[in-house]
Amino acid sequence: MMGMTETRPLDALDSAKGKRIIVSLKSGLEVVGVLKAFDIHLNLWLEESEKREDGKITKLGAVLVRGDNILLASPQ
Amino acid sequence: MMGMTETRPLDALDSAKGKRIIVSLKSGLEVVGVLKAFDIHLNLWLEESEKREDGKITKLGAVLVRGDNILLASPQ
Amino acid sequence: MMGMTETRPLDALDSAKGKRIIVSLKSGLEVVGVLKAFDIHLNLWLEESEKREDGKITKLGAVLVRGDNILLASPQ
Amino acid sequence: MMGMTETRPLDALDSAKGKRIIVSLKSGLEVVGVLKAFDIHLNLWLEESEKREDGKITKLGAVLVRGDNILLASPQ
Amino acid sequence: MMGMTETRPLDALDSAKGKRIIVSLKSGLEVVGVLKAFDIHLNLWLEESEKREDGKITKLGAVLVRGDNILLASPQ
Amino acid sequence: MMGMTETRPLDALDSAKGKRIIVSLKSGLEVVGVLKAFDIHLNLWLEESEKREDGKITKLGAVLVRGDNILLASPQ
């Protein structure tokens, strides 16, 4: 995804804008959606999103994820 | 909600002002109300709000939610 | 409480000065008192206050609530 | 204690200097002593102090309380 | 790895770019991947990564690890 | 220890340099040693120190205590 060029992690995340990402939260919850925006705190704005918890999926639509909850974020 | 324009997550949240939002807190509590104001810490001021916990709903009226408690915030 | 004007959450809280507020803490404790002062960390100074925990009420009089303990603050 | 003048919470605490205060910590511990000094982090310096935990009282003498442990501080 | 020259920890980590690192998280989870980028918060961007938890390995591909989750990071 | 002069808590702690202090940590651990140095984060450098946990004493010699672990610090 980043090739040979050295960048910063948030630059790499920037290349995931408009794509679906899987966000694993510290609590064990997973939120999956299209990454529309993020900031330096890792606050995320996702659309067409859903949360997954213990095998249960709930539609969220547009959602703000507060950055300090995030464990991992992985573009699909 | 954000269309094609790239914005920041809090700009996206700004477009939810005056609308009802569902706020999921880290503790599992949910607060639902009309978003009147927020700041960069994600402190929220909600009106006509209620909290939902374990299926129990309590009317709160106007309420300040301290930002560091927030997990997700989703406009309805 | 805020009408049509867009303000920040702490401006909204400012309009609760001199009134009783219910403060829900992260620990589950509730502190109720007259809001006399607060700062940007949400440190609060309450007077004629009491704490409520598991149905037990204890008079506190004047009390400083350290802001990082706060979950919700709701004017009565 | 603060009368009609609007002040900040730490200004109100300042008026408790030289008096005994009860400090409730997040852990459930209580420290009681004469407030000699504090700073913006709510680090406190107490003298003639004691800690109270589960009904047991231990003399501490002079003690620094690190501010981030504090839940409530109430002048007696 | 650092020889005789005094450097800062993040300079040392910089020499691990392009190599596989094992990242132990506070939660007990392990993430292993090729270190592509990091910043001063220790946010990491890994590629060809996988997570290991209780003996179970899951492919992640490219992943952002939020820095405040990290316990240890060790180049292989 | 501080007499009539108003000072800040860390000024008061400064007067404990070269003396033994008892440091109670958030985890319940106690570290006792001669206070040699501290900074504004309350990072401490102690010498001739030992830790006490559940009635068990372990010699540490010189030790850095990271400030954010500290609950109370009391000069002997």
Place this chain on the structure above:
Amino acid sequence: MMGMTETRPLDALDSAKGKRIIVSLKSGLEVVGVLKAFDIHLNLWLEESEKREDGKITKLGAVLVRGDNILLASPQ
């Protein structure tokens, strides 16, 4: 180690560079290694290191320890 001169805790830690230190983490884990570098967050870079947990020793080689995990650091 510091003699009569007043210094800051991190200056004292600096004198441990190139020596083995025992690092006790908040989680109960211990990491032992040669201190090569550290910064103001107490991020450490250790070499020839190993971790010790519940009597089990694991070789780590070179490792970055994120500073906010640290409880105590003691030069041997």
